[in-house]
Amino acid sequence: MSLKSTHFHSGLTTHLIRRGSLTMSYPRDPNPTKETFGVGARWDVPAEKVHEVWVGNEGCEYVIGE
Template identity: 60%
Template sequence: MTAKSQRESEQEVRSWGFPHVFTWTDGPNAHYSPHSHAGLTTHLILKGQLTITYPKEKDAEKKTYTVGDRIDVEAGRVHEVWMGAEGCTYVIGE
């Protein structure tokens, strides 16, 4: 099976109903401190890996996602994110 191109992946995220779609790359071991967004966001991983946790939730655990995985974060849900040792490229839908 051939990997989807960036354009195909962006089209896929648009098909899920997200009007604002773009591809983003973070460098190795990048970190986003706890934050939230005003609306639902989705992340479709194209390269590398991403680890996420929801620090304000009881029994919060870190979960790692890799190529092809989709992560949805609900509006207002506080989350913290770390990129893997090779960084991470992903399509974001907002």
Template identity: 65%
Template sequence: MPATYPIGTRAETERLVKDWGFHHVFTWTDGSKGYYAPHSHRGLTTHLIRQGTFTITYPDENSNGEVKKETFGPGARIDVPAGKLHEVWIGEEGCEYVIGE
């Protein structure tokens, strides 16, 4: 089970992500049922969920037609390594999360 982090104010959660060593930190909000097609980033990226749900899959790890998705809620930290292909769905209630790059 991944670690769960306390969710305080926006400033507190952004500071927490900065304390993890990320220099570019910001809060992002997606509306209901948002979707991000498979993509990757040049560097390590973290997502700390403040509200709502965030579902992710790594297409290159899916095999034999099986799609492995994992859903995260408030307090969850999701790290995506540099260059790793990933696909994201946002829950019905939308999602607010702090991104660290």
């Protein structure tokens, strides 16, 4: 994995992986875990929830809606 980014968004975001993979974690959760998403995966991140994202070695193309 490469290209780690820790951030948050002001509103709810919806993500859909189109190509490659992405790994995500919520570092402020009591027991943070990492989850990897591949092509076709869809998930929501609540507003203002701090999350870390790593792009897979093959890169990642995804659509994000806010």
